[in-house]
Amino acid sequence: MKTEFDMVIVGGGPIGIACGLEAKKNGLNYLILEKGPIVNSLFHYPSNMQFFSSSEKLEIDEIPFISNEAKPKRDEALEYYRRIVTSNKLNIHLFEKVENVQKNENVFTIVSDKATYTSKQVVISTGFYDLPNLLNVPGENLEKVVHYYDNPHYYSGQKVAVIGASNSAIDAALECWRKGAEVSLIIRGSEVGQRVKYWVRPDIINRIEEGSIKAYYNTTIKSISKDHINLTAKGEDIAIENDFVLALTGYKPNFKFLEKLGVNTSNDEKKLPEYNPDTMETNVAGLYLAGVICGGMETHKWFIENSRIHAKMIVKNIISSAITTS
Incomplete structure (x- = not known):
């Protein structure tokens, strides 16, 4: 099993999948690690849930999302994202939880409950649904x-x-x-x-x-x-x-995990993580954020439709940085 990568993506939700797609299209050696099934958070949504957004706003990589109604249901979203993963043969490890990420010089060591990997870059796309308020x-x-x-x-x-x-x-x-x-x-x-x-x-x-x-x-x-x-x-x-x-009082990102990685967060109640809005790179070089986790406690600010662009921003910066240093 390969353990060295250009980019390891922590979280296999819609934005993590988008990052994997973008990495694959640009020839990066990548791995997605998801602690549960594909789009684990969506899987744990209420079974009858209907999205606020219309299906085209939930699309990633311009892959059409066809739903019975304008606003799709949970099961339709599960099918859509599952088919993207399987049809594109994305390199994703399911039911593998990341326990630690450490940086030594210019290389990250990612330790899961099943294996240890190294990567030049790490993308954190873990959302906020795991920890209730x-x-x-x-x-x-x-x-x-x-x-x-x-x-x-x-x-x-x-x-x-x-x-x-x-x-x-x-x-x-x-x-x-x-x-x-x-x-x-x-x-x-x-x-x-x-x-x-x-x-x-x-x-x-x-x-x-x-x-x-x-x-x-x-x-x-x-x-x-x-x-x-x-x-x-x-x-x-x-x-x-x-x-x-x-x-049902809401949920929050895993701030302890971010802090352990060295990511700075604001001192106020919003706990906004520090990152460059043009590249999504945090104050830790080579460590990126994607998706809802960018909003800290303001979990209503980022959605699939306005954070799917993070994938392109991150991969573009990784490639341009590699060209600059080569």
Whole structure:
């Protein structure tokens, strides 16, 4: 098995795949390492999820993405990206987790749970879906509390508290209610998030106004017990009966991994990583960022459609740098 490369890409999501395609087209010796299946994060999205973006905006390398509706579903995206990987015979190792990356002089050593590789350049394209934003309240570790949601059938006939005001929380609240759950929606702010999909936001507001879904605005979670969830709403303590808690409060990049690699991040709450926006190279020479991870905690700033260009930027810089030093 070959272990020396021009470029190792950590993360086999859509942007990591785009980087692999670009590397292959330009004759670079590359490897993609993905800790799960192809597009692991998308695979763990809710089974009924529909993208906000239309299919052409999710395309990479100008490969057409044909979907039944203008905005594709999760399974259509899985099929699209899988076919790109298999049809182009991309060099990707699945179910191989990167545990460490170190730079010695001008060469990176990449250690996975299966092998060790060396590479002149490394691209980090790991997204942000692996680490949920925790509530940090007593009872969060109970089995009834989950930070990822898949299918509403599981919650039919149950009392479900959905925490959050963005797309994932609102989708889950509506789906669970439509499958027969008694849904309480816990929102920290004063309204349903403004970035909720435009065809979904009126739906949830109507369900709240008619009383089908009980919404608690300006509310925080005090604690979670086996049979209740304890809230503070507008200064008043409330306990509501509860079977399951869907804490869909967002996710964040693995900042510890970036810091271990030597990537600087801003000192404010945004934790923006340092990189050159023209080349995507970080403050560590030869180490690049691609995709959502570029936004730090601002995970709503980067999407497939506006970060797929990172692949071309990175490979162009690698090639031009090689020409300059040769």
